[in-house]
Structures are given as structure tokens and as C-alpha cells.
Amino acid sequence: MDVIVVGGGLMGTAATFFLARRGLRVALIERNRVGTGATVASFGNIRRTGRYLPQLPLAHRSRALWGEAETLLGRDVEFRVTGHVRFVFEEESLEDMRTFVSAARPWGLHLEELGANEIRARFPGLAPGAIAASYSPQDGCGNPRLIAAAFAAAASRLGAQIIEACSVGAVERAGADFRVVTSQGVFQAPRLLNTAGAWGARIAAGFGETVPLTPRAPQMGVTEPLPHRILPVVGLWTRRPGTDAYLRQVERGNIVFGGAVERGHVDLDPGHAKPDPTKLPRQLQALQRLLPALAKVSVIRTWSGCEGYVADMLPVMGASATTPGLYHAFGFSGHGFQLGPGVGDVMAELIATGRTETPIHDFRIDRFAAAAA
Template structure:
């Protein structure tokens, strides 16, 4: 069976790798460079806490693949099991944390509840005015610059054809399968996998499938390096006015995000830009999480274009109109963690026609009633 994977972000390259590992012939077509879309802009959080509960089986599967990433990809993609600390600053945050901990248990996610004595002893300097926290010891982070090229290179070693920097024209169904016309020639295959990120709804629309999606860009920044002291990724349970998240990389820099509204992005050309005017507000919101931020210089800010589906959930699974077409797009703030699992699961679905991952909530035709 031949598969064209359209879009070479984390979802597309991971799918290409797992499809090739199952012995399928794969051509991945990426109009820019692999990994240059939302994925490279990611904060790099590999977090399961706070996630939509029916997504947890896929998140667990993905985490187990992140653990093996260095072995299967043949390079260190800086996956580190540092844990995910999520601070609580008031009664609303406390209530959401406790109800999530209770609800997530049956889905196989165990979070520890810490009191402030634990937080101070284990994570000095972090959240001095917090009243508690959750800790997810098996979560962590990875390097968004490394993971996608690593999946693409590993897929290529297994025989996948990786076509980059190409203008993509018509994408259509033919009598024998699918055809993608491009500035580097036409590609045809039995199966088409749409992993075009924020642009995925444009591809779906060509096959009569409407998905309400909006593109926007979360704002990120990084500081000068400081002595490496803070291991976990740190965030906050919402509801009490404190927002944002940060992590310290081994080189010492503090990467941060959240706390300000996302900037609007036009899908063409799809370049998301950070707004420097929002930086001071963002840092002020982050100070309760890490007061030391008041004294450091920010050396770079950035953003990335991601697609927010109206109900906040991605599209994953077969097309509802076109046999042989599959979709995995519309991942917003949760997609970096899910990427390896999505690639593995989509490859399983395409190669075998089934998967144990519950996909009902992510089906593409869930919006049909709204649209008709």
C-alpha cells in the first residue's frame, strides 16, 4: 500500500516513520521545511495533567514512545522526565485540581497532591505564595527543534520519500486513489493522510468536509541563562488570576509562555509573530510562579501558527466522505505531547483498519449537524 502524508510537522513525520516501519511505501509532502510549522514554535511541554480525559489513552501511548524516542530515532531529542508541577493559588484552582485528580485516576493518570511545605522543600524559589500543587512525576519536556527532523530522518532511513520546499497544487481523488500535484511533479498513492496542521481544514474542505477552525499564535519567550536549578515544567491551575507556564532548559535559559491572549494569524502566509507590547504583561503574570524572573533579561520572543478547532479537540481518524482519506490535524496546545502517539496510532489505523485508541470524540463529522 502507498501513502501520501500531506504536511510535515510532528504529526506528519511521526506518521511517516510509523507507516514506513510497518512496511508501507510513504511519500511525505511538506510545502516548507519539515517541522517549520507549529511544532518548532512549541513550548515543548510533555504534559498529561489538565488534558481532555478521553484523550488520555493516546497521551499514555505517546508518553511511552517519547521514552523510547532516543532509541528508535537514533538521536537524543532532549526528552527529559523532569515531572510537571502545577501550582494552586486559590480556592478555584484547588477545586479544579482536586476534581481533575479524582477524575483522571480511572483513566490511568496518577497525580500527587503536594502541600506548600513539599513544594518549598523540593522546588525552592518556585511559587512562594501558592497554597498547594499537583505533581505528575512521569511527565516532562522535549526539544521542539529536534523531534520533527529526527522523525523525518528516521522515516527516510526506512525508505520513506521526504519532499520538502514544494508548491502544492491540486489534491484530488482519482480512479486508483489520490493524486497530489506539486512543483516537483505529481505524487499518487492509495491512501492520503492529511496532517496539514492549521491548514488541515483547507485540505478536508476539498473533500466536502467542513471543520470550524481558527488560526492563532500563542506567545513564547526565553531568558538569558541562569544557574540550572529548576527541574520540572511549572504551570498553574487556573481560576485565581495567575496564569502562564515556564521551564528551565539544561543550558540554564527559562522558556515561558501563556498569560496573554493569542495573536491572530492569517493562514496565508501563516507567519505568527510575537507582539513585543505584550511581553511586560506576560512577565507580570508569570512572576507569582517565579519571582526571580523580575531580574532577568528576555533574549528572544516568538510565536507559531496553530489551528484551534471550535470545540478545542483535534480531528483524528478516517474521512467521513472519502474512502482512503485520513485526517490528523487541528492540534492546538496539546499536540506536542501527543505527536508520537498520533503517528503510531494513525499508522496502525491505516495499515490494519483499526485501533484501540478511542477516536469517537475526534471524528471529523462531529460538526456536520452544525453546518447543515
């Protein structure tokens, strides 16, 4: 075995696939089923708008891989280039949008600015009070229920071991190897990739690396099917708490939604996240600003998942600062779905070659130690 990957969400399964594609022998260990943690709780948004600017090279790399996903993985993961529109209702948010649009251009992201009349013409029925919007035509959405399983299956075909329903105990150094003690035996390899999501900080702490990470539970929901009329993923620019809702309509007609309410608390033991039904009325009220028709639509299901939020809202990616052979990719703070394929590809490149073409310096784990010094 060359590499052990701990954590079978989108980051872990994508990394396993790209490692196996490079010819490395890989074992992926997942406590439940692959993709059933934060990945399956995701909204499914594949967007680059609003990202931390130095993260855009990684987002561009990942967007290219989303476009190749069906060919790479041998199945349709429902990636669709629907466009991503973000509406503006307040003047201060218009300033924020224009600042980002201008700043993102040198990073290779070109967004359209739409005025009120163009919004009405292109997106009738959406955001009737909006004064402006940004539009990213090449972004879109994918199916969170399909993508991690597809990466895992493709990795397995390349020879990777996918070990599910396998709880992890001790993770330690054993000479030149890492030793992972699990409910299904002991695994050893000279390299270890920590993609354990909200549990990633625990693994890092075992090697003397502290990450200020808090587990949180998003509030997600889906409506009854409606006639399919909304093509783009929909969000908004806002500084106002409790208004940052987002939605998209799937091809079957259901509207998937999230945001606008505070994320719930999650205890990592056992890590089960539940939606709070008392938050749903406030969430629907915020969503009606984007889509007034939701006032007469039934919600058929709500759900949540355990996500890891880092204090600075940036992920941890790269090599360990304390332990040779250890690598991290966790803490994506609710913004990781679009990045997943790119994260897997970058981490595989780093592990296999010792370098990566895509800059990830800002996400290094020792930034917290430096800040505390």
C-alpha cells in the first residue's frame, strides 16, 4: 500500500481516484458509506462567484474536471452548465458585487453584470425587487448523491481498495509508515491523506497540528415538483444576516434550497446532524425574495449534514508541517462541493510528485501556528 486515505466524502474519493490513476496503490477508509456525510448534504452548487480570490485557480481546475466527469468516471453525475446568477437588492451589496467582479477578472473569472431590466427579461419570476445581478454562464450544478460514489467506483476499477462501514481508532506513526487501527483491521502505508471533513482536525491534532474548526449543520430542503422554468443556480449578494438564501431547480422539477438561517450545532460523537423544523418558516420567507412563487409550494423533505467550518473560512490543504508523509484536505466550510474534483487532483499531484501546479499556499495548516506565535 502506498497511500491511506481517511474519509470517504467527495475530497477523499476524488483523491483516491486521481492517486490510483497515477498508479499508486490506495486504500480509502470511510466510517459509513462513501459520500453520505457532508457531501450528500451539499446544495450541489458548482460556482466560482464570491470565492476567496487566491482560491480561484483551484476552482478553475475543478470546474474543468466537472466538465470531464462523465468521461472520467463512466457515468452521468448530473453536472449541468446552467449558469449561476446572484441577485442584488441593496446598494451596499451592489458595491460588493462590483468590487468582486473587477477583482476576479485578473484571476480568470469573467462575470456579466445585469441591470434590473435585463433581469426581468432573462429571468422572469425571479427576484422581482433586484436592482442588479452577477451572472456566471459557465457554472452550474451537480448531484451530491452521485459524485462521491462515482469517484469511488471508478477508483475501485483502477485497483483502489474502498473500505466502508469501517470506524477508525488510532492513527499513528509506526517507523517509516502510518498505522491506522480500524474495526476491520490494521492498515499501514508510508503516506496518509486526511480527508476526514469535520473530524479532520482531530487527526491533525494527533500529529501536533491545531486547527480552529467547528462542526456545523446546514439546513437544506426540497419542494414538490413544479414545471421546470428555472435554469440557473440562484443566490444573492448581501451583508445582512438571515437573508443569504439560495436555490436551484432540478430537471425533475423540485426546487432544492438552503441558507438564510444559522447553521446548527453538531456533536462529533456521533456526528449526526438534523434539520430544525422551527427554522423552516424563516428560511422560506427569505427564499420568497428570490422566488415569490414559493409561497404556494409544499416542502416535501428537509435534511442536514455535519460540515467542518474553519475560523478563517478557508480550507486546510497540503502537506503536514510536523510529519513527513502526512497530508491534509479538510475544513472546506460549506464551500467544498465545486472544489472537490480539483482538490482530489491537486492532492494526488502533490503526494505523487511533491509539488502542484495549482497554488495552495494560503491553505497550509501551519498558518494557525504562525498566527498564534
